[in-house]
Amino acid sequence: MTDHSGTRLKRPTIYDVAQRAGVSHQTVARIVRGDEGFRPETRERVAAAIAELGYVPNVTARTLATQRSHRIAALTYEMDQVGPIEVIRAASQAAREAGYLLDIITLEPDRDESIDEALALINQQDLAGVIALIPTESIADALTGATFRVPVLMERSDSVQNPEQGLDLGAAGVLVATQHLLSLGHKRLFHVGGPEKWLASHGRSRAFTAALQAEQLQPVGARFGGWSARAGYEIGLTLPVDEVTAVVAANDQIALGVIHALHERGIGVPEQISVTGVDDIAEAAYFYPPLTTTKIDVASVGRRAVEQLLRKIEPARSGPITEPAAPLLHVRKSTTPPRG
Structure with missing residues (x-):
């Protein structure tokens, strides 16, 4: 590390962290290692000191x-x-x-x-x-x-289950998106999925079908393709647009490709067909139109x-295991109630 003048600076050590946090270096080592048994305020002081100093544990030394x-x-x-x-x-x-x-x-x-x-x-x-x-x-x-x-x-x-829906994360995202379209009054929905061999694709497809069946509806159709915008575009070119009022895409890139294909075919989104995605990628809010999608954890x-x-x-290691957050629906301009 160097300062603004180019002078080489000494890397912070575990002792520097301990001094800044007001604890022993053994405490810092145990907290970095993930050991339990410390008060939250102690952990916070150590975390703050590590962040302030830019301390990085020496993995090679620990291994030796x-x-x-x-x-x-x-x-x-x-x-x-x-x-x-x-x-x-x-x-x-x-x-x-x-x-x-x-x-x-x-x-x-x-x-x-x-x-x-x-x-x-x-x-x-x-x-x-x-x-x-x-x-x-x-x-x-x-x-x-x-x-x-x-x-x-x-x-x-997608194997981590969302605790509210009891579904895989991606499937839970598709379920929320499909339920949003149903709440707007759509009854003729089409699913554009990911690669046919992928486990995540089938989970999302099943969630789409289950959401419709809960309302005693059947899909207009569903097709597997790929995770890319190109895959969505190619399927979008062949969508039965006279039969469909909404498309549920398995991810945002697929949705982008579908929207582009529909525009080329002179089909307005969402005026004629609504489109949703899953993931809420950073660009989703800047699609044309901005994409309605679900953020999954x-x-x-x-x-x-x-x-x-x-x-x-480390069998002795303890501490909580991360639980996923529920999917979050972001309603934007790509969905609206069906015409008529």
Whole structure:
């Protein structure tokens, strides 16, 4: 680290944090490690001191002292998509707060040999544990039969259940969006889903159908495609627009593609067809029209996975496990009651 003049500065140590917080360095070490038994005000003082000083625990020193690795790996996929990125970002932060480093190993769901390559890489590394984020049944089967040298937590995509709906997070988001359209009076709805092989796609599709069946309605139709705007666009070009008054997209990128295709076909959104998404990405409020969507707590998937894995690595570790927040509906300009 350097100051504005370029002079190299001394990195803050655990002793600096202890002095700033008014506690012993042993207390700082135990709080950083995640130990329980400290008063909230003590934890807050230590957290504030760490933030003020920019203290970063020396993972290498901890590994040498404890003879235990403080690196964990995350097997993930589709890092060009918003959901997986948010999951990994939250997992990385949770790991760092617990004194661990998170290594990211990317799988390619459509290339089976990428699983073998990832497993070989994992078993060559000095790791404390592995989080496997599973998008498809085939990857679930492959990893279930694999041999790992360290504790493993297998977490299916969208698998954390929302406590209010009792549904997977993505499915709960689709349910809320569909119920919003039903409340506006829509009865002829179409679902544009994600990739057909993905577990998350099927969860969201089932939630869409269940919401309609609760009102004794049937979908006009549903199609799987992909998570991208291109996939939504291609399906949007073939939508039976004379039969549909609303589209429930499985995520915001799909919704963007659908809206673009409808505009090209001369179909007004929402004047003729309403469209909803899921995720509430940063750009959703700036679509044309601004997108009605549901915000789902995907970050809880990553944070919760790290917390559960660390319980396997350190059986004595305690503390709460993250619970996801309920989906939050953001009503914007892409939905309105059906004409007539």
